[in-house]
Amino acid sequence: MAEIRSLRDAVAGLIHDGDTVAMEGFTHLIPFAAAHEIIRQGITDLTLVRMTPDVIYDQLIGMGAARRLVFSWGGNPGVGSLHRFRDAVENGWPRPLELDEHSHAGMANRYVAGASRLPFAVLRGYRGSDLPKRSSTISTVTCPFTGEELAAVAAVNPDVTVMHAQRADRAGNVQLWGLVGVQKEAALAADRVLVTVEEIVDELAPMPDAVVLPSWTVSAVAHVPNGAHPSYAAGYTVRDNEFYQAWDPISRDRETFLAWMREHVLEAS
Amino acid sequence: MAEIRSLRDAVAGLIHDGDTVAMEGFTHLIPFAAAHEIIRQGITDLTLVRMTPDVIYDQLIGMGAARRLVFSWGGNPGVGSLHRFRDAVENGWPRPLELDEHSHAGMANRYVAGASRLPFAVLRGYRGSDLPKRSSTISTVTCPFTGEELAAVAAVNPDVTVMHAQRADRAGNVQLWGLVGVQKEAALAADRVLVTVEEIVDELAPMPDAVVLPSWTVSAVAHVPNGAHPSYAAGYTVRDNEFYQAWDPISRDRETFLAWMREHVLEAS
């Protein structure tokens, strides 16, 4: 059953050095506040998993929290490059970053296999691409009925999945809606689940297009209003597109980046 | 794009002798009215696909419409046997019925593979069971990452899927909610899709736990209020549990069954 905890306690209790951590949210409901708490607590050597690393992982990577990244598209959506990600991959700053790189379809199916507790998933994918040459988690299987060869991708089962949601009830049942991305799969694939929420309510009124994670699938819920900023929580906040654009010049330069992180993350709380 | 048609025209236009037809609805939203129209039109030699054949297939089988049944649980839920199904299998009356028999998990995954246009799906299933000995659509695959052997089931891709839903809009977008079963998968796995609906509305207001099938995935919509009876459409009708219980004595005897079908199906419309 989910415990309702402070963000600080939940991160300290659930996330440890060396863990494989998925912080999901397909542009919506990205758990930025939880990532900042990970940075403040100095948790490191993480294997970070996420379809779209985005600014959230640019920050974690730039602060040296990650040793490995599992992903399928690493850009600042609608803006350009993730400069800290590029600097880590191209120049090893602040530390080298191993990559396991997929397509979106492959990553989505890796989470599906993880949530289903199957060792792999099958898709019609990667055909003719060089991607399988660089990944040990892409292979093939042959259909026993038709003989067709298909791609196989290894399941992803994070130690911890971290996500943001609109709300939870006092028993720790979590509800999210809008673009629900791959969050349900990422949560169900993980050993431990930490959810930050906009609001804790007495009762979760049903909502269209909502996903509910029952309390018994969640480890901890932390009440963190606006915990997705600069991403957003539909019905509560709006996406701060200006911030995404502003991130480009902030993150281009190592010193500017570090100064920004010091001021807005390390010395905040 | 879905055309809005009469049930008679839609059935005549979309369902032909010898077709593979899935009429889905996991106890909820079972398209009884469409099945009755199939019987009235004398369409025959069908391969019927359905996880839970239920009274709807008992009627089609008893009237000789089917030559083959693909299924995972053939009972009258909460009541007992399907007598027409048993009579066809045990005694070949009114004609022999070939079976392709699965577990629920296997059938659900066959539809998932069908909707995904993959030739097969993988599950951890059937282990130690005699079921694979009697089915050519159950096999195994080996995980290329772990070496684990898993069950593989062949995709189901019906010629036609028939379902009942709460409502459609005038453009033919279909909306259903409540227990949505395997309907989305069954629809997306099929070449043609016929949906009967309780109501045709100007605009589909979003509903919790709703599935929307866009008009461009549907062949025809027919307006058939109470078209699921004795099953039901949440928000419109309630399940006629008494009918399910009454079906047991009606269906035990061939003549009683035929008399009932004549009166309530063949001579109705």
Add this chain to the structure above:
Amino acid sequence: MTVNAARALHGSRTCFVGIGLPSAAANLARRTSQPDLVLIYESGTLGSKPTRLPLSIGDGELADTADAVVSVPEIFNYWLQAGRIDVGFLGAAQVDRYANINTTVIDRGPDRPEGRLPGAGGAPEIAASCRKVLMVLRHSRRNFVERLDFVTTVGHGSGPGDRARLGLLGQGPVAVITDLGVLRPDPETAELVLTEIHPGVTVEQVTEATGWKLRVADSVGVTEPPTQAELAALRALKSGGEPRA
């Protein structure tokens, strides 16, 4: 039988419920000793809280009272197969001494066609994936057989170690609750042993109603008779309201 089946859920948090006796027992447990028991129906409901016994797993109330409603593929893949569920509750037409189940066909002799049963439904994967399995059925030589005509669902296979060899996740059947008593697998041999009888039933009655030479525990217990509270809760469930004081 229902009351004893309900009691057997003690200590479980999540239960995958088949319709009929299992549903009655699971709902009774939720109304008596296990108010937090999470009921999961294969029709796609997580955390159903029906006020009356549903006739079918598709009754609307199961969805209306659920914490979440998901698709049937999801319930089998993300919830059952993933091994998240504590107890699976199964009925059966035939059971053998290793608690394997036949719900597919009955051999009626060389001159007659096989007798048709409903089929597997969710059972093979429920028995494979839940942390443990409870079985509920009536006790007769027709149901408790020396040899199954067809293995639909594996309980303990052909004995100890078989579940592991087959890659089945949970511990398998831990109790078979009948109208006469309770059988449990021997921890060494995995063979079902009579461990409890209901008040007024004799050991001989049970061995007589079993199609194989039933092993009997050194000391056979007697189950507690239903309490007033249990009976009242069961009546209320059947009539469709809250239990009356």
Add this chain to the structure above:
Amino acid sequence: MTVNAARALHGSRTCFVGIGLPSAAANLARRTSQPDLVLIYESGTLGSKPTRLPLSIGDGELADTADAVVSVPEIFNYWLQAGRIDVGFLGAAQVDRYANINTTVIDRGPDRPEGRLPGAGGAPEIAASCRKVLMVLRHSRRNFVERLDFVTTVGHGSGPGDRARLGLLGQGPVAVITDLGVLRPDPETAELVLTEIHPGVTVEQVTEATGWKLRVADSVGVTEPPTQAELAALRALKSGGEPRA
């Protein structure tokens, strides 16, 4: 470029839209000649009708205005992979003469580490599964290269028949629309051929901006300049309102 890309959607019913230029072009098409065009975003929206250009594929308006919102695994498995979508719209960092795409890494010479690009995203399966593919990118020798440093996404592979051999479903890239003109694969050789230039552009400018010896059609057309209606609709999309009269 955007206007020509929008026009290329003529006759299509469903479009899988990447962010940036493809999204601008698809939305422009929906606002001008193709009001019924169904826009599908990989973030899980079917039938989005945004009133302004989204910055990202996750902008809330895409969900708020959609016919249906589904999960990301579903959009890739049930909708894209299943081959239901008419047109996929892709950008690229590097393209070769067979319209293969690199969006992964750039070789910067033996003494320097590879340059990092964003990666594949949805492209490999969009190009594999949509009935046809449109590409939109700026024309330069850096982008149009003799040899890709990495094949992220297959267009026409190494020539005719390669898509079929690889089991790719759709017909692959049918047009590469740039700021200079339009290239289309030769029906015989699958090699990209310059078929149209934009008004004011010369054939020499295009061959000059291409990193391989670009084949030129016998008769190179000139694209129609944007109409007033197209320009107004594009302005309206960018400013976030309905086009003004």
